[in-house]
Amino acid sequence: MDFDINAFMYGLATWAIPVLFAITVHEVAHGWVANKLGDSTARMLGRLSLNPIKHVDPVGTIGVPAFLLLIGSPFLFGWAKPVPVNFRNLKHYRRDMVMVAAAGPGANLVMAIMWIILLALFAHLIPDENIARGFTDMSKNGVTINLVLLVFNLLPIPPLDGGRVLSGLLPPSLSGYLDRIEPYGMFIVIGLLYFGVLNQIVAPAVNALAQLLVTVFL
Numbered sequence: 001m002d003f004d005i006n007a008f009m010y011g012l013a014t015w016a017i018p019v020l021f022a023i024t025v026h027e028v029a030h031g032w033v034a035n036k037l038g039d040s041t042a043r044m045l046g047r048l049s050l051n052p053i054k055h056v057d058p059v060g061t062i063g064v065p066a067f068l069l070l071i072g073s074p075f076l077f078g079w080a081k082p083v084p085v086n087f088r089n090l091k092h093y094r095r096d097m098v099m100v101a102a103a104g105p106g107a108n109l110v111m112a113i114m115w116i117i118l119l120a121l122f123a124h125l126i127p128d129e130n131i132a133r134g135f136t137d138m139s140k141n142g143v144t145i146n147l148v149l150l151v152f153n154l155l156p157i158p159p160l161d162g163g164r165v166l167s168g169l170l171p172p173s174l175s176g177y178l179d180r181i182e183p184y185g186m187f188i189v190i191g192l193l194y195f196g197v198l199n200q201i202v203a204p205a206v207n208a209l210a211q212l213l214v215t216v217f218l
Helices: 005-036 058-070 093-125 129-153 161-169 172-179 182-194 197-217
Strands: none
Touching: 005 058, 005 093, 005 129, 093 129, 093 161, 093 197, 129 197, 161 172, 182 197
16 A cells, blocks of 8 residues: 555644544533533643643544554544543532533534534635635544544443443433443443444444534535
């Protein structure tokens, strides 16, 4: 496989900002909502900041996206250092746990909408075709990465956000069984990824949501 440095640099330029914002705001949203609901752990540790440096995970924020970009992956994926939340400090444990967990994917949905609005603006307001292409590609990537994070994190597998949301919604007798899966959750996700099941779940949902956003906002 020939390495195209120009394609790599162009991909890096149009993916870097969307990826950093997507994973940073996702984590900050968790901490911000937790702070509002009684747990100030993230605020006290300085993690309620939009400065990406405070949230960078060397593997998830830099290594994995760079590797996927290098091999020509159609879209990127990554993660930041999780914002610490002490759920015992929440005023209403089960209800507030759902709200804190849902805040991250909710932030990704808001950012996807913002990127698709920017896509329309860049396409119509930038006269230079080459410059417009760069900004519109960045906007498309912003929509993609945020929808991927939205759908992936809502999978009902603890410790993903969807697992915590489901745990908070289930009766305590059932949520206890789900919580026992958490130590093995990431192994389950890796297995689903290895056998191609994860892509079969995430890709159709991302495409459907992207089409819905295009219909509504473009």
